[in-house]
Amino acid sequence: MTDHLEFLAKRVLETGGAEAERAFRDTLRHVSDPAVLRVLAGKFYAEPEVSVPTYERLLELMPKDVLTRVEFGFIYFLMGEDGEARRQLGMAQALDPEHVQVLTLEAALARESAEKVRLYRRILQKEPLNEIARGKLRELGETP
Incomplete structure (x- = not known):
């Protein structure tokens, strides 16, 4: 699953297309292991096209995880938002x-x-x- 997610994440970054983004988000919705999502978020931290939906999914799974919430906040901070x-x-x-x-x-x-x-x-x-x-x-x- 991790390899497939990374492949889709790279496609999002390379193509920037709606189709690649949709495939990535659809696959994220089926991931229920926070550890897999954390690895992906770490690898693509500086790429908001990938990290934002990844953190959104992490927070769906673990809404009370303070570290995930802070890391997500830092992504927005780095984006100037x-x-x-x-x-x-x-x-x-x-x-x-x-x-x-x-x-x-x-x-x-x-x-x-x-x-x-x-x-x-x-x-x-x-x-x-x-x-x-x-x-x-x-x-x-x-x-x-």
Whole structure:
């Protein structure tokens, strides 16, 4: 199943056609193993034509999975769709507002530098060696 999904995903990216997209989405609907979907999502994370429907299917199967919700939010963030990223963040916060990945997405979406700093420091309280938070604080001119 994984090989077939990857083949269809590559076809979506190569052709960009509605037929390829429909075949991919139809096949996704028949996948019930989250592990298979996670592998696919990881391989095509930077390709929203593939990752968005894959995460949609993952969330159909596991609507309360905070990591899936955050990863989906980050895809929208990377696409520049902050409104949808914030919507995903809100749902993730409802599940676990203090989860490090939730805080990381919240910091990425924060508009004010002071808010970003506050959130990255909160992450470091939970995970003192968190490289993302440490790096972002350095970028903001703060000492981790």
